Amino acid sequence: MEKEIDKLRRAVQSAKAQGFVVEEDEEMHSQMQSPVVNSVYAHTRNPSLMGSDEAVSSLLHLKRGGSYTLPRIARELEDIRLTEDAERQLFEEFFTFYHPFLPFLNPTQSPDQYYQQLSLLYWAIISVAARRYAPDPTLLTQLSAPLTRLLWQTIGDVPQSYYAVKALCLLCTWPLPTSTTSSDPTHILCGVMMKTATGIGLHRPNHINDFSRVAIDLNTEQLHDRVKTWAVCNIVAQTIGTGYGQPASTIYDWTLAVRPGDAGPFALTPELEARLQIERFCDKVSKEMYSNASDPRGVAGDEHRAMLMRVYRREFQELQASVLSQNLPPFVTLHLRAAGLHLRLAGFFDSHQTPGYMDDLMGLWRATRSFLELILNGDPNAGDGGIRGDYFLRYATNYIQQMLVAAGFALLKLLRSFFAKSVDSERGRTLFHRTVEAIRTTSVIQNDLNWRLAELMVQIWNGARIESHNSPFSDNMGEIDDSLQLKVRCRHSMSLVFDSIWHWREEYQARGRGTLDALKQPTKPDSANESSAASSTHMDSTLMPSHGMPASLNIPTSSGGLTPNGGSGLVSTGAGGQNSMLAMSYDYNDVWDPTHWMLDGLLDFNYTFVPPLEGA
Known part of the structure; x- marks a missing residue:
């Protein structure tokens, strides 16, 4: 110097x-x-x-x-360095936008305190906040690989801290982006979360020493925090079971029993208590409707299911009256309507001879509309200025996104069947178009899973539109039949989603009527002329996304990558980028679920570069 x-x-x-x-x-x-x-x-x-x-x-x-x-650098994780200003902004964003969906952490605690408790918990909070972090839209992509390694290292060390359980709650609610759904570890992490929680005695917080090698003396505040964490574990586990169409690994016992008027450490906030009641209801629906030991696919028989539907309809009405009377935040109402949709999706398992068949379909229609209208329009009566619809969409949990996709497929199936004559089909058409756009809005990065599922919906919609154009509507959709029944019936209420993908594969992709190759470039709207809709790979004019891909993107190169063209906010993978998420290799052979064999051969190209979502 x-x-x-x-x-x-x-x-x-x-x-x-x-x-x-x-x-x-x-x-x-x-x-x-x-x-x-x-x-x-x-x-x-x-x-x-x-x-x-x-x-x-x-x-x-x-x-x-x-x-x-x-x-000043606040924290480092491998080659990720976070300044103090960025740390402060990210924590503020987390507690402002994400925490209301699952309010169980302490907003008054400093980032340093969270790091001292467990580094994985600290970086889990950062990763959630990074999903829409405007100053650096690439942060989540850069953070994914180092955080994934830290996550599995922590699990491999057999965590004995309930702070690890808190971190897993966050990472299961807002999962890290994955290259393929077959590599999505959320369902596995949920099991680890529940086993870790029971292993350290969170389900018996007042007898914690039965699970510890050393004596632990909890004060009232510590005991309450463990009870709250255990409640959130069950809420998260239930949403994963419902959203993935799998049995939930929940444990609803004495610790989480409803105790009206209790003000002790076992009492939960009204929000968490309501969420727990809602998820407990979803658990009963799944276990009774889809866990029939006498059926190889676990589905209850038609008569039994019709009886259960009547019982649970009344129970849901009581639950709804109880929750709405408490004037709780709109996040609770959103999950309540998702539970109503979860119940009503069982209508697709009925045959047209099931008693009350059309009534069940009408109930499904109303539940779908109710859920979609809240998530699309927000709640204007909630607090100062209300909650805008795009708030729910931008910061939605993985479960809410999954229910949004299910609602979109429900609309699609109902409006392209005989049932369309029983409702205002034009209103339904508009709602479907808004739903497609909403699914795209939930994407954290362009061309991710939700973006592609929306395109798949469009192709089925346009294909059905062409079919109805070639055949008289009254002849096609006048007679009540079993065309709404599902072939895929082992995935609980989410069977509809998998069945729809099967339908697309068999009726469109396999016959050359649809392909996801259109996503290599921005989707263009269809001509206004109905007869020109021969190409079912394009949307009609109301389905054009409000934001296209950044103009700075080139066509995929021969190696399958996307190259930046001088646009801002794009980051190259770098020398070490090929080792994992930093250079996401998107294989869309498995569009939705670990049963990726269902969708083999969907695409013949991979992404080695993932651009950040515009405006995210």
């Missing part, structure tokens, strides 16, 4: 010798403008690793009596 300073001084003396007159302030200014000194500080991730040029500049600035402020 002394040599660099001497060099600069000699340069100034040489200038003076040539006749230039330099005042002291001008001298220092000219030194600061030196190419050596004028280093780019924004790229200095760690002040302890500054180069000599930056150190010289710092010394020169201090010589002028200033206080040179470099960005």
Whole structure:
């Protein structure tokens, strides 16, 4: 550094010798403008690793009596370095936008306290907040691989801290982006979460010493925090069971029993108590409707299911009256309507001879509309200014996104059947188009799973529109039949989604009537002329997304990658980017679920570069 300073001084003396007159302030200014000194500080991730040029500049600035402020690094995870300002912003975003969906952490606790409790919990919060982090839209993609390694390292060490359970609750509710759904570990992580929780005695918080090698004396606050965490574990586990169409690994026992008027450590907030009641209802529906030991697929018989539907309809009405009477936040109402949709989706298992068949379909129609209208329009009566619809969509949990997709397929199936004559089909058409756009809005990165499922819906919709155009509507959709029944029946209420994908594969992709190759470029709207809709790979005009792909993207290269074209916000994978999420290789052979064999051969290209979602 002394040599660099001497060099600069000699340069100034040489200038003076040539006749230039330099005042002291001008001298220092000219030194600061030196190419050596004028280093780019924004790229200095760690002040302890500054180069000599930056150190010289710092010394020169201090010589002028200033206080040179470099960005201070708060935390590091492998090559990810987080400044204090970014840390503060991310924590604020998490507790402002995401935490209301699952309010169980302490907003008054500092980021440093969360890190001291468990680094995985700290980085889990950061990863959730990074989903829509405008200052750096690539942060989530960059963070995915290091956080995944930290996650499995923590699990491999057999965690004995309930802070690890909290971290798993977050990572199961807002999963990290995955390259394929067959590699989606959420269902596995849910099992780890529940087993870790019971292993350390969260389900028996007042007898915690039965699960510990050392004596633990919990105060009232610590006991309450463990009860709350155990309640959230069951809420998360139930939403995963419902959203993935799998048996839930929940345990509803004495610890989570409803105790009206109880103000002790076992009492939950009204929001969490209501959420727990809603998820307990979903659990009963799944176990009774889809866990029939006498059926190889576990589905209850038609008569039994019709009886259960009547029972659970009344129970849902009582639950709805109880929840709505408490004036709880709209997040609770949203999950209540999702539970109603979960119940009513059983209507697709009925035959047309089932008693009350049309009434059940009408109930399904109303439940679908009720859920969609809340998530699309928001709740104008909630708090100051209400909750806008795009709020729900931008920050939605994985479960809400899955129910949104199920609602979209429900609309699609009902409106392309005989049932369409029983409702306002034009209103339903508009709602379906808005739902497609909403599913795209939930995408964290473009061309991810939800984006492609929306395109698949469009192709089925346009294909059915062409069929109805070629055949008279009254002849096609006048007679009540069993065309709404599902072939896929082992995935609980989400069987509809898998059945719809099967339908697309058999009726469209296999026959060359549909392909997802259209997603290599922005989808273009159809011509207004109905007869020109021969290509079912395009949307009609109301389905054009409000935001297309960034103009800076090129067509995929021969190697399958997308290359930046000078656009801002794009980041290359770098030298080490091929090892995992940093260079996501999207294989859409498995569009929705680990049963990826269902969709083999969907696409013949992979992404090695994933652009951030525009405006995210």
